[in-house]
Amino acid sequence: MPTSPALRRMADFDLGPEQRAVRETVREFAEKEILPHVERHEREERYPTELVAKLVPMGLIAPMIPEEYGGSFVDVVTYGIICEELARVDWVVASVVSVMNSLVVSSIRAHGTEAQRERWLPPMARGEVLCSACLTEPGGGTDLGNLRTTARKVDGGYRIEGTKVFISHAAHAGLFLVVATLDRSRKHRGVTAFLVDPRSTAGITIRDFPMRTLKRDNLAEVHFEDAFVPDDALLGEEGGGFPVLGAALDMGRFSVAARCVGQAQRCLDLAIPYATLREAFGQKIGEFQMIQQKIADMVCRTEAARQVVYRLGRMKDAGIERATLEASLAKLMASEAATQNALDAIQIHGGYGLSAEYEVGRLLLEAKALEFGEGTSELHRKLVAEFALGIRKQ
Numbered sequence: 001m002p003t004s005p006a007l008r009r010m011a012d013f014d015l016g017p018e019q020r021a022v023r024e025t026v027r028e029f030a031e032k033e034i035l036p037h038v039e040r041h042e043r044e045e046r047y048p049t050e051l052v053a054k055l056v057p058m059g060l061i062a063p064m065i066p067e068e069y070g071g072s073f074v075d076v077v078t079y080g081i082i083c084e085e086l087a088r089v090d091w092v093v094a095s096v097v098s099v100m101n102s103l104v105v106s107s108i109r110a111h112g113t114e115a116q117r118e119r120w121l122p123p124m125a126r127g128e129v130l131c132s133a134c135l136t137e138p139g140g141g142t143d144l145g146n147l148r149t150t151a152r153k154v155d156g157g158y159r160i161e162g163t164k165v166f167i168s169h170a171a172h173a174g175l176f177l178v179v180a181t182l183d184r185s186r187k188h189r190g191v192t193a194f195l196v197d198p199r200s201t202a203g204i205t206i207r208d209f210p211m212r213t214l215k216r217d218n219l220a221e222v223h224f225e226d227a228f229v230p231d232d233a234l235l236g237e238e239g240g241g242f243p244v245l246g247a248a249l250d251m252g253r254f255s256v257a258a259r260c261v262g263q264a265q266r267c268l269d270l271a272i273p274y275a276t277l278r279e280a281f282g283q284k285i286g287e288f289q290m291i292q293q294k295i296a297d298m299v300c301r302t303e304a305a306r307q308v309v310y311r312l313g314r315m316k317d318a319g320i321e322r323a324t325l326e327a328s329l330a331k332l333m334a335s336e337a338a339t340q341n342a343l344d345a346i347q348i349h350g351g352y353g354l355s356a357e358y359e360v361g362r363l364l365l366e367a368k369a370l371e372f373g374e375g376t377s378e379l380h381r382k383l384v385a386e387f388a389l390g391i392r393k394q
């Protein structure tokens, strides 16, 4: 929600009263309960376990889990607003909600058996089980049809062998959504999805995946060494990993894009008061046209991204199963808006933009990271161009 009343009206114009109320509630909660701890956690490189626990009584941990499984099910646009408002204050807390509700819950709802839904969804809704998506490998994350992690059929289950990298939340998760190939020669038709309990599966080792920044996220390498998973860990069919991911893909891109809108908004919310207070040459820097141009560009990017994200949410609420083009547009526009807004916000702060005293410097690397997850900008440009040229239909 933008700083000034005029911007606020624009952002909220097409939301219903309940959606606006959710935004107010989540924003107030996030600013009061989460924001005051984020910079300290950043300095301590600490995963926000206590902050995630606070989401549970608020019903914010499981907005995509149906009520019959203990969730607080809401419409997709409202889910986007939750992701947006959480990401506006904390990248990591928003990531916990979005990985769980988009990638994992969507896959289980669309392709899980009733037994899998009953086993996994209620503890997730109670906040007892967090989730990780184990997709990316050292050899690459974009070309998922070319996986090297293998699953070998054995009596009563499968043996998984391979390494996943960049895995968010892995050391804290009670459920991994893992993709592995049953037969590399079959390319994407060999890719198979599994629901793996990392706490009770022998042969899984989780190691720190050192990052230059984003250390609060505790990214991990996950090694599967002949790890046995039972038959009922199979999600969907053998070789059906791509349809499983496909069901989750639009939702994954939606929630990441919504998070990017929140981050783009945060940059604006920090840059506007700074430009209003800071003085140079006897006037407020917000009176200089070059600063005003940056503020205007930041507003344009944020609003444009928000509209394409909400449109995707409304399409999903209308029951449109695949919205690949709209999902790519939303993810591409919102993630690049967040990065560019962070750059502009840093510039408006001058040297302080990179000081530990101000938040904007941290926002840049967090925004940049969201240009990779759920498909890189290059992948989405490729998809958008292929739709535009008629090379791709869906």
Ligand SMILES: Cc1cc2nc3c(=O)[nH]c(=O)nc-3n(C[C@H](O)[C@H](O)[C@H](O)COP(=O)(O)OP(=O)(O)OC[C@H]3O[C@@H](n4cnc5c(N)ncnc54)[C@H](O)[C@@H]3O)c2cc1C
Residues within 6 Å of the ligand: 132, 133, 134, 135, 136, 137, 138, 139, 140, 141, 142, 143, 165, 166, 167, 168, 169, 214, 219, 369, 372, 373, 374, 375, 376, 377, 378, 379, 382
């Ligand atoms: C902070 C963070 C958190 C993450 N969390 C997770 C997680 O929880 N689970 C998980 O599985 N992964 C996670 N990832 C990994 C992320 O999904 C991958 O980084 C991403 O999929 C890209 O894969 P890659 O890094 O191996 O790049 P590559 O696939 O090696 O690509 C390298 C470059 O080539 C470009 N490229 C590739 N193919 C094409 C093409 N066809 N046309 C044009 N350009 C192309 C890419 O866009 C990129 O610029 C995370 C990453 C980060 C940074």
